[in-house]
Amino acid sequence: MNPAKRREIFLRLQAANPHPTTELEHASPFELLVAVILSAQATDKSVNIATRELFPVANTPQKFLDLGEVELREYVQRIGLYQTKSKHIIQMCRILLEQHDGQVPQTRAALEALPGVGRKTANVILNTAFGQPTIAVDTHIFRVSNRTGLAPGKDVTEVEKKLLKFVPDEFKLDAHHWLILHGRYVCQARKPKCGACIIESLCEYKEKVF
Structure with missing residues (x-):
């Protein structure tokens, strides 16, 4: 795909949604971090249902430690892998208090050192909470990047590197959100809605569905 076509893709996505953001509900970088950890292999909708009850009770690392792992599990038990996620979140809160004054760190290395935080989660936090031009590649973005020809790659790391190389700088801050929303609602896995696609x-996909 040539640079002009890539640029036009993002111009259209921008025109349709000038200020995209995550669908995970949060009121602070810490709440976003908890929500993103919970969202692994789960839907944003299921996470939002849980955090609407959880965050009014606990919305800081200390309040999570006061709540405790057993009680936390009660709030998130409908989310996949909730036991492991609860354990990681409590461990993460302890590290935030001990090493970061209770604040979410703003560097990739410090974020990835937290339990339950991998590269994708770190990218989401750096981008959405702190305004850094990172691009987290999940299953939606991986699919859209390969299917359209925007940034094809055999794994998420390769796709991320290509997106960071090919996406024009002016669109990098919002590219993650545009692509994930496009994959979630239009360029869906089983049957892409090509007839409704802006x-x-x-798009260079050879098996379009109309």
């Missing part, structure tokens, strides 16, 4: 004429 970038269909630019």
Whole structure:
């Protein structure tokens, strides 16, 4: 895919949604970090249902430690892998208090050192909470990047590197959100909605569905 076509893709996505953001509900970087950890292999909708009850009770590392792992599990038990996630979140809160004055760190290395935080989660926090031009690649973005020809790659790391190389700088801050929303609602896995796609004429997918 040539640079002009890539640029036009993001111009169209921007025109349709000038200020995209995560669908995970949060009121602070810490709440976002907890929500992103919970969202692994789960839907944003299921996480939001849980955190609407959880965050009014606990919304700081200390309040999570006061709540405790057993009680935390009660709030998030409908979310996949909730036991492991609860353990990681409590461990993460302890490290935030001991090493970061209770604040979410703003560097990749410090974020990835936290339990339950991998590269994708770190990218989401750096981008959404702190305004850094990172691009977290989840299953939606991986699919859209490969299917459209925007940034094809055999694994998420390769796709991330290509997106950071090919996406024009002016769009990098919001590219993550545009692509994930496009993959979630339009360029879906089983049956892409090509007939309703605003970038269909630019897409290089050979098996379009109308």
